[in-house]
Amino acid sequence: MQYFITKFDKQRIVDISNHFFPCEICGLIGINTDKYLHPLFVKNEDLNPLRNFRISNGSVAKAKIELNKRGFAFIGVIHSHPKTMAKPTTSDKNYNMGNSLWIIYSVCYKELKIYKWNGRIFIEQKLLVK
Numbered sequence: 001m002q003y004f005i006t007k008f009d010k011q012r013i014v015d016i017s018n019h020f021f022p023c024e025i026c027g028l029i030g031i032n033t034d035k036y037l038h039p040l041f042v043k044n045e046d047l048n049p050l051r052n053f054r055i056s057n058g059s060v061a062k063a064k065i066e067l068n069k070r071g072f073a074f075i076g077v078i079h080s081h082p083k084t085m086a087k088p089t090t091s092d093k094n095y096n097m098g099n100s101l102w103i104i105y106s107v108c109y110k111e112l113k114i115y116k117w118n119g120r121i122f123i124e125q126k127l128l129v130k
C-alpha cells in the first residue's frame with residue numbers, strides 16, 4: 001500500500017523531532033480519503049523520554065477527536081528515534097496499538113519510514129511526499 005504526506009507535514013515532523021532532541025517525540029496519525037497521513041503531536045508521557053515514548057489513553061481519546069475535526073481518521077502512531085535508525089524496536093513491538101500504521105523519524109539518520117503492524121511483524125510501506 002502507498003501513502004502520502006504533504007511537504008508541510010513532513011517538515012513539521014523533522015522540525016519537532018529536532019526541537020525535542022535528544023528526547024523522543026510522539027503523536028497519533030490520521031488518514032483521509034485520499035490516503036494522506038497527518039500527524040497530531042502529543043506530549044511524550046514516558047518517565048524516560050530519552051529512550052521511550054508513551055501516550056496515555058486520555059491523550060489518545062482527545063487526539064482522536066482533534067484528528068476527526070481536521071478531517072482525518074485515526075490510523076496509527078508516530079514517534080522519533082533520536083539516535084538510532086528509523087526501524088521499529090522490541091519495545092515498539094510491545095506497544096500494542098492493534099492493526100495500525102507506524103511512522104518513525106530518525107533524527108540522526110534524517111529518515112522517515114512507515115510500517116504496518118499486522119499483529120506479528122512490521123511491514124514497511126511506501127510513503128510519498130507531495
Ligand SMILES: [Zn+2]
Nearest residue numbers: 081088089092
Ligand atoms: Zn521506537
